[in-house]
Amino acid sequence: xxxxxxxxxxNTFVIVGGLTAWRKAGEPLEAVPKNDxxxxxxxx
Amino acid sequence: MELLHLMARHGYALTFGxxxxxxxxxxxxxxxxxxxxxxxxxxxxxxxxxxxxxxxxALVIGDTVQFxxxxxxGWLLLGFLCRVSINPETCILRSAESFYKRGKFTLxxxxxxxxxxxxxxxxxxxxxxxxxxxxxxxxxxxxxxxxAYLGVGYLSRDFLKALLRGFHTxxxxxxxxxxxxxxxxAVYRIVQYRRNYMFRIVPRVQVQELAARLASQDAxxxxxxxxxxxxxxxxxxSRIKNSIRIEPNNLEEEIKNLPRDKDxxxxxx
Numbered sequence: 001x002x003x004x005x006x007x008x009x010x011n012t013f014v015i016v017g018g019l020t021a022w023r024k025a026g027e028p029l030e031a032v033p034k035n036d037x038x039x040x041x042x043x044x
Numbered sequence: 045m046e047l048l049h050l051m052a053r054h055g056y057a058l059t060f061g062x063x064x065x066x067x068x069x070x071x072x073x074x075x076x077x078x079x080x081x082x083x084x085x086x087x088x089x090x091x092x093x094x095x096x097x098x099x100x101x102a103l104v105i106g107d108t109v110q111f112x113x114x115x116x117x118g119w120l121l122l123g124f125l126c127r128v129s130i131n132p133e134t135c136i137l138r139s140a141e142s143f144y145k146r147g148k149f150t151l152x153x154x155x156x157x158x159x160x161x162x163x164x165x166x167x168x169x170x171x172x173x174x175x176x177x178x179x180x181x182x183x184x185x186x187x188x189x190x191x192a193y194l195g196v197g198y199l200s201r202d203f204l205k206a207l208l209r210g211f212h213t214x215x216x217x218x219x220x221x222x223x224x225x226x227x228x229x230a231v232y233r234i235v236q237y238r239r240n241y242m243f244r245i246v247p248r249v250q251v252q253e254l255a256a257r258l259a260s261q262d263a264x265x266x267x268x269x270x271x272x273x274x275x276x277x278x279x280x281x282s283r284i285k286n287s288i289r290i291e292p293n294n295l296e297e298e299i300k301n302l303p304r305d306k307d308x309x310x311x312x313x
Binding site: 001002003004005006008009010011012013014015016017018019020021022025027028029030031032036037 | 245246247248249250251252254255268270271272281282283284285286289290295299302304306307308309310311312313
């Protein structure tokens with residue numbers, strides 16, 4: 001995806017290790033906003 | 045022929061083991077084992093009720109394990125199972141919605157549908173189906189599946205023998221096919237490697253480097269973007285502070301919301 005965005009003119013970078021590395025480094029996180037959560041059906 | 049002999053010698057254990065393997069997610073077509081066992085029953089080398097018992101118990105045990113994994117691991121397990129698909133996120137959504145739409149009785153026929161057979165039990169767990177209800181439907185589904193393929197094997201014993209003899213004769217041809225498949229696979233891996241190598245031109249940054257930039261006066265030139273293909277299904281999901289999400293399945297539209305005057309830092313899990 002980074003490559004595709006770069007082709008479209010965005011100056012993109014990839015964070016090495018992703019969210020796992022960010023969390024391990026103790027950098028700040030936030031809860032995903034309720035609106036962004038994907039609602040999947042449940043039987044209960 | 046060896047398959048029939050093997051089934052005659054270790055039929056019950058083999059049926060149990062192969063069906064358990066399939067039920068816990070090993071990509072093995074257990075229907076073949078059932079058809080062969082059915083042929084062995086027709087030849088009076090195995091006793092039908094015991095084979096059926098071995099098959100149903102194996103399927104129910106494997107599915108129960110998957111059900112509880114789905115219940116406690118939530119969408120993580122489905123994400124893992126979906127990784128073999130081209131698009132993990134749509135795989136989870138599509139499976140869940142299809143399962144929900146078609147109702148709980150999907151469990152009765154799920155074992156006949158490749159892909160759905162692996163997903164059904166963990167989906168039932170993730171979607172909070174009551175365990176006893178799951179167990180009843182899964183037991184019925186396992187019975188239908190086992191009886192159907194055992195019946196096919198039972199009725200087509202002679203045909204199966206001829207087929208296996210044919211396979212033996214065609215052994216050399218099969219070797220050539222396997223060899224060709226290996227060559228095609230090797231070429232595919234080389235092409236993939238070259239494509240991935242091309243993608244490495246995208247600069248990569250360490251967490252510390254980005255954190256330092258965010259702490260500097262340059263922070264307003266940074267936009268962190270979450271491109272995880274899944275991970276947005278659990279209430280306690282978290283992400284990098286002040287990041288935004290790009291929906292990977294809707295890239296063309298999402299791009300319109302991305303700031304062109306900032307450096308875009310992408311991350312996934």
